[in-house]
Amino acid sequence: MKKWGYGLAGAALALVIGAVSTGLAATPEPGSDADPVVTKSYVEKVKQEILNVVKSQPGKPASDTQTPAAAKLIVEKVPAGKTIIGYAGTEFIVRTGKVVAHTPPGEGYGLPDLTAGTNITQGEPVPANHHLLLPRDDGRGLKVVKGPADIMIRGEYVVR
Incomplete structure (x- = not known):
């Protein structure tokens, strides 16, 4: 093989390695197990559960409660x-x-x-x-x- 043949083979090999590694590092598709999509109703439900837990905790009064005397x-x-x-x-x-x-x-x-x-x-x-x-x-x-x-x-x- 001539000098330019080694260069062409090296460039082709680098191109193949780059394409394969880019494909492996791609971000998961929305909706897959790796990146689940959640609905607005689910977010609202979880938000309400968190608010209920925070309100039931003793300590600093929530914003809708009266100020202590x-x-x-x-x-x-x-x-x-x-x-x-x-x-x-x-x-x-x-x-x-x-x-x-x-x-x-x-x-x-x-x-x-x-x-x-x-x-x-x-x-x-x-x-x-x-x-x-x-x-x-x-x-x-x-x-x-x-x-x-x-x-x-x-x-x-x-x-x-």
């Missing part, structure tokens, strides 16, 4: 002389009236003022429209000196 913001009108005590995670915003901090005696107690970035200690006046967050269930709260005071509250609390 702790997440609601309540405006409480507190008369003068009364003290409002919150629990861990309770938030206060004083809107009207003169209010002072009520904390247990001792070092390190205060009301964290998230607006000013400060700590309001026992008997200090609480500025209006400042966001306060209670860190623990240890009797912290607000005492109304001159009122009534309108206080926005999120979380658990008692008025004494």
